[in-house]
Amino acid sequence: MTEKNMPLWEVFIRSRTGLSHRHAGSLHAPDAEMALQNARDVYTRRGEGLSIWVVPSSAITASDPTDKDVMFEPTASKIYRHPTFYEVPDEVGHM
C-alpha cells in the first residue's frame, strides 16, 4: 500500500440536522467514493452521522505553527469582540 495508490483523506461528519460538519479524523482510500465508504465504516459505526464529507488531505492548506504569535496573539487583547455581554434568548438555539 503506497501513499500514491492510497492517499490520505480528512473526514468530516455532521451528527444531526442543524449542526455543522466536524472533523472526525482521517483515513486512507484509493479515491473519493471509497473514502466515503471507508468513512462510513470507520467513523459512523455507532450512529454518529447523518452526512459525511471527505477531502483529500493534500487539498488542505494549514497555518504554520511557528507563525502562531503573528496569527493569533493580537486577538488576545480584544475582549470586546466576544459576545459575552449579551444574553442569548433560548429560542435562538445553536449559533
Place this chain on the structure above:
Amino acid sequence: MQTPLLTYTLRLADNALVLGHRLSEWCGHGPMLEEDLALANMALDCIGQARNFYTYAGEIEGKGRSEDDLAYLRDCDAFRNILLVERPRGDFAFTILRQFLYAAFMHPYFERLSASKDERLAAIAAKTVKEMAYHLRHSAEWVIRLGDGTEESAARLQEALADLWPFTGEMFEVDETERALIEAGVAFDPAGIRPLWLDTVDRVFADALISRPGDGWMQTGGRRGEHSEHLGHLLADLQFMQRAYPGSTW
C-alpha cells in the same frame, strides 16, 4: 421431520451465519485498517440477520431451542447453507468477490421477500435489505478497483471468479420444500431474480474489465445438508466453546 417453513428459515439463517463467520475471520487481518472494519461491519450485519432467522426458526420448531442452540449445537449435516458461503475465505479478492456475488443476489431477494405472506420473514427481510444494499455497493466498488487495478489484483480477481462461479448456481435452486412455500406466497422464487443478478454482475464486471465464465457444471448439495469438509472446520472454530463448556456465558 422438519416443516418446509422451518427448513426454509434455517437455510436463510445458516447462509447468514456461515458467511458472517467467514467475514469475521478477517478481523485483525484486513489488508488495511479501513477494510478490516468494513469486513467486520459486514460480518456483524450477517450475524445479526442469522440471529433473527434462528430465533424465528426456534419458534417454528416449538421445541424450545434458542438461537444459540441452533447456531452452536447442530452438526454439519443439519446445516442448510449453500456451499458458496462455506468456501474458505481465501485472499481479499476471493472474499470481496464472494460478497459481491452473494449480495447481488440477496439484495433483490430480500427486497421481494419483504412482501412475504409470513409476517416474521417479511419483517426480517425488510430490515436486511438496507444492509445488503451496502454490502453490494461496497463489494462492487472493490471488484471494479481490483479488476481495473494492478496486474496482480486483476489476476487474483480472475482466479477467484474461476473458483467461485461453479458455486453460484445453488443460489437459484428450488426444491419441493421451497416450491410449496413459493406457491403459498411465503417464499420467493429465486429463478425470477436471475436476469437481474446477471445484469448486475455483467455491469460491474464490464467496469472491472473481467468477463464471467460460461455456465458449466454447478456445485450443489449444501441446502440438503451435503457439505464440503470446510464447514466442519468452520463449525469446530465456531462451536468449540459451547461444546466444551455447555451453557457457558460471559
